[in-house]
Amino acid sequence: MEKETEKEEVSPSYSSTLVLIENIQDNCIPEIINLLVENISKKLADIDFFIERIPEIHSAVITFTCDIDTADFIGKFSSCHRAQGQGVTARSLEESRTVRVEGIPPKTPETMIELYFESARNGGGSVQNVVMLPDENAVLVTFYLPEVLQTLMTRQHAFNNQAVSVYPYYTSIGHCLYGQKGPHTAIPDSEEIPISLHITEFISKDPQKKIIVENAMANIYCDITWPDLGHPTPVIKLSFLNTLSCQLWTLAKVAPTWKNKVHAEFSRLMSMYKVIECDLKPPVWEAIREKVSSSPNLSEPHCQVTLQNGANLVTYKGDLCQHNADVIVISSNKNLKPTGGAALALVKAAGLKLQKDCELIIQKEG
Known part of the structure; x- marks a missing residue:
């Protein structure tokens, strides 16, 4: 069911001292925060600390990998006029008792998860609570003692021979920390779906219909590339939103089920349109066209044709x-x-x- 091996070193994202920087504006580039922390702490970025940006909540977490008095650092940071000018604040991040486990195989029983993380062989301990997140292929596991994470984070974990990733989760910010390497979640590949030439032309010629489709797909983090009008075999391209590539938390939550949701939503949108092809021989259609063009009387039908399915096609010309x-x-x-x-x-x-x-x-x- 599971296996684990020792890692070479402890994950710094858990074992080190953490400071939360809040109220970071979107236009504040990472280099500014790095320089600010270096100047205040007298430590070096990527050597004594690293910073993990969490743009979804306009925050960042400083992970110090060296000895430092965090209370003193937070005090100096709060009184620094440069930090005040940027409008950012600093506070300690609480000790975590919860981990987020990503890559859980679908339909894994909750009992199996509880037993796995209570196993001493896997570095676990007494589990207080498990929250299943099936749409994200993930779970949140909370232990009674925070010390369990010190052992748990030194191991590699797998369920049914499928590797899973374990990260410390912090309830005060509703996020986990991925460390310097980031999550093991890859950006989903784009999907190319054939689409009817007639439907493509119909939607493209109506800006409102086109916007409705694009907005609906954007709500599930999908960008649409429309085919060129007149292309004999049009294909629509559905891509993961580029803006999410730096939002690691959202990426990890959305990516596992993105493809299925995109296919389902696009199919729903396209089900509103239907192309019916009628087998009209050229001489018949030409006769209809000529009769419509020559008749001035709107009240009388110019031409009537019974189709193969029994429907009557009647044409008129004039003021509707x-x-x-x-x-x-x-x-x-x-x-x-x-x-x-x-x-x-x-x-x-x-x-x-x-x-x-x-x-x-x-x-x-x-």
């Missing part, structure tokens, strides 16, 4: 607003407000009541 119909279906924006084209023409022909009815629908249905 003057046509006698039970229902007229046209495209519209989400506010049902006519801004041009057929929608504006219909409102002008029908009068203000049509627009007021549309406004009532928006008030009731949203």
Whole structure:
């Protein structure tokens, strides 16, 4: 079920002294924080300490790998006019009793996880709580004693011969620390999905429909590259958002199930569109075109064709607003407000009541 081996050295992300820097602005580059810490502590970056940025919460954690009085450092940091000018603050990070385990095989029983991390052979101890995170292929394991992490973090771990990664987790910030090497999570490869030429053209010619698709995919951290219009075999490219490459915490949470969620959401969006190809022979279609072009009377059908599925295709030519119909279906924006084209023409022909009815629908249905 599991195996472990000794690492060469203890993970500095747990064994060393930690200081949390908060309120870091997005425009504050890493070099500024490094120089600030060096000048105040009189220590050297990458030798005496390293800094792990957590942009999701506008913070960073300093891991000191040398002897230092953290209380004295925090006091000097807080009174430093350079730090005050950047608006950043410093405080100690609590001792952790929780680890985040990433790469857990799907459907791993919670009992197996508890038994594994209570095993002395695996460097574990008495487990207080386990929180399963199936969407992230991860778990949070909390021990009764913080000293357990000192042993646990020196081991390599695996479930069902599949290696897993263990990182110290800090409840006060809701994040774990990955250390200098970062998480073992790779950025997902882009996906290329064939798409109907007709659907591509239909969406691309309507900016609102295109934005709806792009926003829905962006909500699950996916960027869309649309194919060139007119390409005979169009393929749409779905890529992981580049902006997440430096957000290690979000990357580790999203990446394991990103591909499945992207496929499911894109399929849902495309299911709203359907292409029906009718087998109309060129002479028949040409006859329809000629009859439509030559007839001036809107009230009478110019041509009627029965398709193979039994449906009747009837063509008319003229002013749509003057046509006698039970229902007229046209495209519209989400506010049902006519801004041009057929929608504006219909409102002008029908009068203000049509627009007021549309406004009532928006008030009731949203």
